[in-house]
Amino acid sequence: MTKLLRIDASARTSRSLTRSLADKFTESWLARRSDDEIILRDVGSNPPPSITEDWIAAAFAKERSSEQEELLAVSDEMIAEIANADIIVMATPMYNYGMPAALKAWFDQVVRVDKTFTFDLARGDAPLEPVFAGKTLVLLTSWGEFGFGPGEINEGRDSLTPHVRTASGYLGVEEFHHVGIEYQEFGDDRFEASREAAIAALDPLIDRLASALELLPGARRSAA
Numbered sequence: 001m002t003k004l005l006r007i008d009a010s011a012r013t014s015r016s017l018t019r020s021l022a023d024k025f026t027e028s029w030l031a032r033r034s035d036d037e038i039i040l041r042d043v044g045s046n047p048p049p050s051i052t053e054d055w056i057a058a059a060f061a062k063e064r065s066s067e068q069e070e071l072l073a074v075s076d077e078m079i080a081e082i083a084n085a086d087i088i089v090m091a092t093p094m095y096n097y098g099m100p101a102a103l104k105a106w107f108d109q110v111v112r113v114d115k116t117f118t119f120d121l122a123r124g125d126a127p128l129e130p131v132f133a134g135k136t137l138v139l140l141t142s143w144g145e146f147g148f149g150p151g152e153i154n155e156g157r158d159s160l161t162p163h164v165r166t167a168s169g170y171l172g173v174e175e176f177h178h179v180g181i182e183y184q185e186f187g188d189d190r191f192e193a194s195r196e197a198a199i200a201a202l203d204p205l206i207d208r209l210a211s212a213l214e215l216l217p218g219a220r221r222s223a224a
């Protein structure tokens with residue numbers, strides 16, 4: 001059984017384009033692989049707490065007080081969800097050219113020394129190494145503007161996808177896929193075409209990922 005961790009980061013619970021992409025992804029996934037498990041973590045509706053000085057001290061403590069254990073309880077719970085997951089489906093808007101604060105709070109809580117990464121200066125100028133390996137991240141985005149690619153009108157302004165990609169490396173993500181909607185703020189034909197293209201990209205991606213997992217017999221039939 002494959003486990004998917006679905007993370008929703010939109011502050012909107014209605015009319016959210018990223019939540020609708022994640023709905024379609026998880027529905028199509030379960031249509032092919034009904035025995036798989038989907039774990040839900042809605043940071044948009046329930047933002048994790050920001051880390052504090054006490055939290056950092058607790059994270060780096062060699063021996064912890066019960067208060068420090070308590071401070072790390074949310075982090076422990078969310079890291080356990082990542083440890084269990086083969087595939088992370090992360091649905092997030094672009095807010096102010098980067099990730100929503102709630103998603104950044106999630107990363108700050110889960111990229112944690114000796115839990116998700118180790119730090120050893122004996123490794124020279126690259127002292128950080130992830131603890132987990134072999135995970136896949138499917139990033140589902142929506143943004144209001146468009147043209148963040150090379151040579152386009154907003155080149156260099158996308159701080160969302162590179163940040164997610166870099167930080168997720170410390171969670172054991174080795175395979176990265178991105179499907180996104182553009183033009184939301186324009187609401188015109190370009191937006192509709194972009195939304196349709198993003199939706200159309202989901203099934204082929206699911207087929208590729210599911211095939212790589214060596215489909216179960218029942219799932220193979222439903223995918224055919």
Ligand SMILES: Cc1cc2nc3c(=O)[nH]c(=O)nc-3n(C[C@H](O)[C@H](O)[C@H](O)COP(=O)(O)O)c2cc1C
Pocket residue numbers: 010011012015016017018019092093094095096097098142143144145146184185
């Ligand atoms: C607070 C806020 C900040 C935003 N900042 C940007 C931005 O910097 N660039 C952009 O292209 N769109 C921006 N948008 C538009 C959203 O990315 C877009 O509406 C997206 O569809 C939101 O995701 P959702 O539909 O899942 O809620 C912003 C929207 C909000 C609410």
